[in-house]
Amino acid sequence: MPFIANTKEQVEQMLAQMSMTRDELFSDIPQELCAKSMNLPPARSEMQVRDYLSSLAGKNSTDLTCFLGGGVYDHFIPAAVNAIVSRSEFYTAYTPYQPEVSQGTLQAIYEYQSMMCRLTGMEVANASLYDGGTALYEAMMMALAITRRNKVIIDSSVNPIYRYTLKSYSRNLKIELNETVSTDGLANRSEVYDLLDNDTGAVIVQNPNFFGCIDDLSDLAEAAHEKGALLIVSTYPLSLALLKTPGEIGADIVTGEGQCLGVPLSFGGPYLGFMATKKKYVRKMPGRIVGRTTDSNGKDGFVMTLQAREQHIRRAKATSNICSNEALCALSALVYMSLLGNEGLTQTASMCAQKANYALKRLTAIDGVELHFKQKWFFNEFVLDLPRDASDVVAALVEKGFSAGFPLSRYYDGMENSLLVAVTEKRTKQEIGMLAEALEAVL
Amino acid sequence: MKLIFEKSQKGRTGILPGESDIKESFELDSSLMRSEPLDLCELSELDVVRHFTNLSKKNFGVDDNFYSLGSCTMKYNPKVTELIASCGGFANIHPLMPQLRGGGILTQGALGVLYEMDLMLREIAGMDAFTLQPLAGAHGELTGMMIMAAYHKKQGNHKTHVLVPDSAHGTNPASAAIAGYDVKVVPGNEDGVMDLDAFREMVNEETAGVMLTCPNTLGIFNPHIKEICDIIHSVDGLAYYDGANLNAITGRARPGDFGFDIVHFNLHKTFATPHGGGGPGSGPVGVVEKLTKFLPISVVVKRNDGTYAVEYDREDSIGYIAPFYGNFGIILRAYVYILMLGAKGLRRVSENAVVNANYIKSRLEEYYDFPYKGLCKHECVLSASRQAKNGVHAIDIAKALIDRGFHPPTIYFPTTVPEAMMIEPTETESKETIDAFIDAMIDIAKQAETNPESFKAMPKTTPVSRLDETKAAKVLDLACTGCE
Secondary structure: OOOOOOOHHHHHHHHHHHOOOOHHHHOOOOHHHEOOOOOOOOOOOHHHHHHHHHHHHOOEOOOOEEOOOOOOOOOOOOHHHHHHHOOHHHHOOOOOOOHHHEHHHHHHHHHHHHHHHHHHOOOEEOOOEOOHHHHHHHHHHHHHHHHOOOEEEEEOOOOHHHHHHHHHHHOOOOOEEEEEOOEOOEOOHHHHHHHOOOOEEEEEEEEOOOOOEOOOOHHHHHHHHHOOOEEEEEEOHHHHHOEOOHHHHOOOEEEEEHHHOOOOOHHHOOOOEEEEEOHHHHHHOOOOOEEEEEEOOOOEEEEEOOHHHOHHHHHHHOOOOOOOOOHHHHHHHHHHHHHHHHHHHHHHHHHHHHHHHHHHHHHHOOOOOEEOOOOOOEOOEEEEEOOOOHHHHHHHHHHOOEEOOEEHHHOOOOOOOEEEEEOOOOOOHHHHHHHHHHHHHHO | OOOHHHHOOOOOOOOOOOOOOOOOOOOOOHHHEOOOOOOOOOOOHHHHHHHHHHHHOOEOOOOOOOEOEOOOOOOOOOHHHHHHHOOHHHHOOOOOHHHOOOOHHHEHHHHHHHHHHHHHHHHHHOOOEEEOOOOOHHHHHHHHHHHHHHHHHHHOOOOOEEEEEOOOOOHHHHHHHHOOOEEEEEOEOOOOOEOHHHHHHHOOOOEEEEEEEOOOOOOOOOOOHHHHHHHHHOOOOEEEEEEOOHHHOOOOEOHHHHOOOEEEEOHHHHOOOOOOOOOOOOOOEEEOHHHHHHOOEOEEEEOOOOOEEEEOOOOOOOOEOOOOOOOHHHHHHHHHHHHHHHHHHHHHHHHHHHHHHHHHHHHHOOOOEOOOOOOOOOOEEEEOHHHHOOOOOHHHHHHHHHHOOOEOOEEOOOOOOOOEEEEOOOOOOOHHHHHHHHHHHHHHHHHHHHOHHHHHHOOOOOOOOOEOHHHHHHHOEOOOOOOO
16 A cells, blocks of 8 residues: 555554554444445556646646736746755755754845845745735735724725625624725726725725736825724735835735745645734734844744644634744745845846837737736736737637736626737747737637 | 855856857846846756755655644655646646637636635535635635625624634634634633633624534544534624644545534645645635535636636635635646545545554553543543653643654644643555554653653754754844855
8 A cells, every 4th residue: 555654464564563463453433423435436556647648737737828817826936946845854854843854944034034124025934824815815804904994995806706705704704804996907096085984994906906007005094094094915026126116115915926026826725824013012913023133042943933823822812823834935035035136136127117018009900909907007908908808819719829918807897808818928929910811810 | 064055165066058049139228137146056967956965954844754744734745746846837826817819718618627626615514615716724714704794794694703722733722813703712612612601702793713523633523513503604704614634534524514504625635635845735725505605716617618717706716815726736736636546445544543543542542641532533642740740741742752753743832731742643654653652652651760861862863952042033044145
């Protein structure tokens, strides 16, 4: 039997040592509760299972040229990222409860926290959360705990799947979730100001937002702070190599999806939720946090700290129920950022913006194809208006070998003809040209 | 070891994207740009690879030696599952593909894995349907409690609290609280399981449900499990099974047959996916028939023509709890593991996990106090209170084990046992390894008698000695944001 170590003789020796029989091992489970049978496929050897799985993998088409974004992106991942995270010392360890044998993981988390602070312009970051969506939910709960208020304002330019997620979690809690309707590709200022009052605990916005538009949220930060509310910004971390940081904008809590930092698409996960905030809020931040300290000889070392916030100590009164996080994805992000460095990350982000801008020009040169939000800046994703239903057009382009983008009608009323197109550094001039030709042909 | 930032050399470059094949330059408006240039680090690829290779050597993983951390099921993580998860046919699929018209057909392999995994978990759990979306065990708990809340709302029940035994993992009460319930703690009895009479007394019309780990965190199977489920059902409450300890009974008993209504499994424990230094995990949730309509969006279904599709329209669903289909890469690894073991293999898993745990208990009973006598399941909990009388506490024994090449057990949990040390050997450890561990524990017990002072200097073999956690919490050095 694979992965089971003891021989039959060894099991018998152990049973003899205990003066027990095999049947006695499970004698504490009432007979009537034991499973009669279990209908699972017969066991496969490694050779057989690899064969079977490669046939399943073959049923997934990965040769479409990807212009699909919407929060997760097809970015380049250097070979060294996988080489590092595949070291079993990292991936077969668990939460660093014993710091003396976990300095590798602990120092890496401390460096990751530092990188995320430098990238976002914030003061402290946690060791990771599940993904961008649940991280935003955790930020909302954190803001409400800090402000001791229960009203939340969220703009519809925030990733719609994240908004749905927040709605599900709020359903059983005393949270008043208000949604403002984005205008002109940006967060709706006038609706936010109308709703913003002394009961508001959090204003939740996104930059670059779901439409790809860059929204300088400084005015909203100021307005939120005037009423004692916190500004929560969900962001696309790669864009921050170029863009004004959430710290500069005045955000109080920053979250986002870190998949763009060296984590593969993997059909939706595992990904990397990140969170950064101001130092004064650190005791209300969920998740693990690593701090630097010294050992008994005065040597620098790292430990998990502020654990009194967490579920294993505070139980029902913890800041969050999170236990396992996405440590290995955080390590990927750290290694990715280290490998690219200042120049590599800045060049990559610039190239995304440059290629997206080129794609926009090529695509809007087609008759009837227009940019939806005119005169707005975008990072690497933009909304096109097509002359007919975007879902039909996407289906036609799938046939031609492109995942051409995300039709917005699924989440936005009245945008039947709108398509969200993402361009990463991986897309070539030729691929963009071919998409333009294919689009023209199917319209 | 220096921080990566301290190794940075101005002007050194790492991995660059290369020259763009598009010549037209593009500048964003300067008002939108960051005011300070990015300040991460400037290193060569070799600098980075060496830094992290050296860091990895300061870690202890399952591949190094026996990782006895109780309740975490630190079994061997097969290499083949890593290989399959990293293959392009799975690693390079964009999760929004199935939402495109005509896109679902291009992800049939991945959707097939999710569909079949759901069916296999139903068999293993004895439940009627699973959602694979929860991204970790605690996320599964929260999902399960939200399903519980949705059920009571639909029934028109007025439920205010959830019952949790005192030995439960901290995530249980935390999850119940976040789902909007008060938490009431049920005491344990002298046999180490939840006190049935106390439980019966605490259950009333306002009890939404009970959350149980079975076997519990002491490794003990509750013989009254069916009765507990019956009692909770008598007030239209629901029984929630925390599958943290499924490894003890996998392949031979199913929570659905015990009477549970909602279960979550930890794929990273029972089904051998790597723990990643803290994650990622995966916490699928299974439910009985009457609760299937509340499962989160989305669900993978099989159409009449044999193809798979993702279903989003679900009227009574608790909604989205995560953006996509769960931690697919982890689900895939666990799927491969179950395929390799089959039903017989899963029975062997629990048998060997239980033999190993009882063997440890039996050989150590002379040297350490075991507060609960008799059979345990996949883990055993000892108390170092005998050693503590000499000033050698659970944490000191843990550090002594480190110096002998073993990862220590979980210590000071469950909190109901003083000086607790929770040892979980798993089925992937052999008798030789376990004997070596036991010999080390015996040696340590003897040293605690003869030379208790010697423990304070342990561990001696590690890159750092004991760390000052009080200082860490006081100075709060949580990030280096300009330390070079």
